[in-house]
Amino acid sequence: MEKNSLLIDDEKLLKENGFNDHFHEHHHDEDPYQSNFFSKYVFSMDHKMIAKQFLITGMFWAVIGAAMSVIFRMQLGFPEESMTWIKPLLGKWIVVDSAGVGHLATEFYYALVTMHGTIIVFFVLTAGLSGTFSNLLIPLQIGARDMASPLLNMLSYWFFFLAGVIMFLSLFASTGPASGGWVAYPPLSVLPQASSGSGVGMTLWLVSLTFFVVSVLLGGINYITTVLNLRTKGMSMWRMPLTVWSFFITAIIGLLSFPVLVSGFLLLMADRSLGTSFYLSEIFINGQALDNVGGSPILYQHLFWFLGHPEVYIIILPAMGISSEVLSTHSRKPIFGYKAMVISIASIAFLSFLVWAHHMFMSGMNPFISNFFVIFTLIIAVPSAVKVFNWISTLYGGSIRLNTAMLYAIGFVSMFISGGLTGIYLGNSAIDIQMHDTYFVVAHFHIVMGVAAFFGMFAGIYHWFPKMYGRFMNETLGKLHFWGTMIGAYLIFWPMHYLGLAGVPRRYYSFDVFDTFSQFQSLNAFITVVAICTFFLQIVFIANFFHSIFFGKKVTSKNPWKSNTLEWTTPIMPGHGNWPGNIPTVHRWPYDYSKDGFDYIPQIQPPLEGETTESH
């Protein structure tokens, strides 16, 4: 560690060795882009502020989405208990019977399940995760002043905000919000006669998500352009941190898949309001035969899952990138197999477009076609396995700082293993006959893309909080938060495998009707109790977050984690343009930890005398 004093000082390197892009000649004393409250905090075009906006909006939605799950879990865990106490909040959706016992209305149970999925998948784990960290880290880690188009970047946030406002309003529709599941399969989602949530709630859902896609596309174009064009001198593609690689590839997936979802939505809207029959055929409902013939509900499923499956990688790749970076930094070791990691991300991204119909093995699709999707689905397990082995090897021989960020990164690997392995069951169409639409699926995707992605996000928040706010989050609360969430998440979702193996279907309001499914009341009650505890623990995190913004321990040095990447060469609270003078030039990859006796060698250090060279 002492040897690190031999390195040249950052400031000096930036001054003498940095790249002068004449930034200061355009910006004199005052900053025209951040001159007042509105342009600084609200309609900001600074990528760092936009990142914070995405994060805090994502946290708002995470609380709403998680609170919804707590409410429907109470119904599942304690169906006999009265819920009248929550009537002030839910109003008519708590139906009080003659004995004074209040139950969650069935329509609203399904609305809660639907909105929980939609909110967490799109608003929290897509916008809140990729939106936050792509914005924060891409310019900082590639040595750029800002995004390629700060204006589009700002619009990206405000389209997300608009989507959020519309979705929020839909919660108050008198017929209830959308309640056909987050996948919104027609004909249920088309016909208000079939479900009250398919009325105005569904319309708002579709409009909201269309705006959301606009936001994702504006953001994605920007991320891709920025990575391709604004890398600083010396920052070749093979010198980018894995975070940037994962954000870059995530943006490409999003750009290619989200428009297909919108096309599916447009046809759905046409069926809903223009009398077309894309998805409708031979329907008799509410005492009436509809005119529609010739459509196919399966067409929608193809269009939906063409986004829907890449979407899970849109969620998990940024978490993988963040965890890779955090694991390497806090193990004081290079990420094991950097190139293999990049190739894995790229092949996962490519394969993610060839596996969508594994969600549809039981849809009535030609079973012969399933053969191809089984093969590609199980192939995708190979790069995923490679990544897991590389993460574990990164820990091997390290000197691991077990702070909260690192704990979350390790937790991420555990969750990704546990949830990823059950994907092998579901991707195999023969096993999926039994498992499809049971609690086994719920367990699988909650662990692998719900909890794992949240863990990646938490690792990122704890790790980059000092860069965002110039203060640290409280470590004691952080560790309480980690262990509680780790134990809680496993206690909630692991038992669901058993429910699934016993055949219990998902999306059931009550299990009493069936002898086969009603045997697990005590297990359901247990899951609910743990879910409530884990939910309240997340409030501790939120309190820690906001408290630390104002009262956290101050960051005193530019590089508190002794990290190699460029964001730590900026001032503690970087202003507009990130570097006050020259932008840094890059001379090496970002993972020179513990090399040749140096604890770390930042990317801006030129080759050192007597340094061993490796082909990176």
Add this chain to the structure above:
Amino acid sequence: MTLVLLLVFTFLVLLVLLRASKLIEVAQSLKNPMDVRYRTSNIQGIMMVVFGVLFLVGVFYYNFHYKNYMLGFGPHESASVHGVDLDHILWITILVTGFVFVLTHIALFWFAYKYRERAGHKAKFISHDNKLELIWTITPAVVMTLLVFSGLDVWNKIMPDIEDKSELVQLEVTGFQFGWILRYPGPDKEFGARNFRLIDGTNPLGQDWSDPKNHDDMHVSKIVLPKGKQVRVKITARDVLHSFFLPHFRVKMDAVPGMPTYVIFTPQYTTEEYRQKLKGVPEYMVPSDPEDPDGPKKWETFKYELACAELCGKGHFSMRREVVVVEPEEYEKWLKEQNSYYLQNIKKKEATPKHEASSDDVSANMEKMLSEGAGAIKLEHVHFKTGSAQLTEDSWPELTTLAHTLKAHEGLKLEVSGHTDAQGNDAANMSLSQKRADAVVIFLKKSGIGNTILVPKGYGETVPVASNDTPEGRAQNRRTEVKILSESH
């Protein structure tokens, strides 16, 4: 009030936590920062190992604990022939993934502890190893290939349809909100034609009665299947997506409106044989009704069940039908006892002479209501089969008379309302009452009502006229009413 208390309590707890944690932070900042870090890493490293051990032990303990509930394990052998292969693939997958799960988790938690930051310990610079990468690319690839091909082998054996249907037991299931209609083809072994536009209160499947193949088709209340015979189920949906799920048989297939789907399977244990397998297993030796400790045991009341596995609306969770597997002789006997739907419900009805007595009442009541311009009349003689929206034949005369009365008036707008008693699930009652009102309106329209507008509306159990505690009161609550909405339009 509870809500407010909850919020205040949460806020107070948070305040305490924030203060306490800040104190710890301040106390730590007074010590040597490296000591604090080493100590933290030590504690957290130990916790990683403790967690890892408890986690793995817990997983194995609970796998064993729930063994007798899980299908494919303990006494729960597959009730169908193909399910045996499917369970086999499941076991192989569990073994393979279980091995990887344990190994990676041991490495993960052990490394986190072993290589924790501590005084005098330095990290090694290990950046990559192409040989290792090659090994852990090829090994999963080979294992996956084996799993894929054994899985697809089973899949392709299970899924193909069969051309020659003469030797099969055939059954058609139709999902609707919220239930299943079960149809057997009758002695001709062929299903009659259906057209969704022909669906009405008396013809729930829209069977075309001009197709003679329909005349021997039977509607039944539970699925009965012979052991050891191949069964082909044709699956359709009337309104939205449903999914035909027989958990004990490893059978699942979506029901898609406008596109029939199929599954083929062979039951290998009768319901009675399956009960015998459960007998003696501790989990199934308990009373099936906890309120009644001396009643039948769980294994004695075991039933195969049909469930819906695709979200289809608010009653999705209630779409249950019983499935019974019996010996082939018993099946033949049961089949003979079933009646043709056409002969029993359609043909017979047309032959029934009209019942004149009740007609005058409804006509007089209707005229009275119309002259007063307001109020509602109850249709005294309109009845339905229990739990269904199918009009019983004694309802015909009153409805026919009512239709004649309506035809004689111009520009009426009436509401036809269905009401149920309070027994059973609220949502189901609501949907049933709506369907009953629909059935009445469809019947009236077919009888001819001039330019009268009829609005069917189900009220479920929400508007009782008598107590739901006595059978008489419940009979009064189950009713159909007609009400004037406006006299001209």
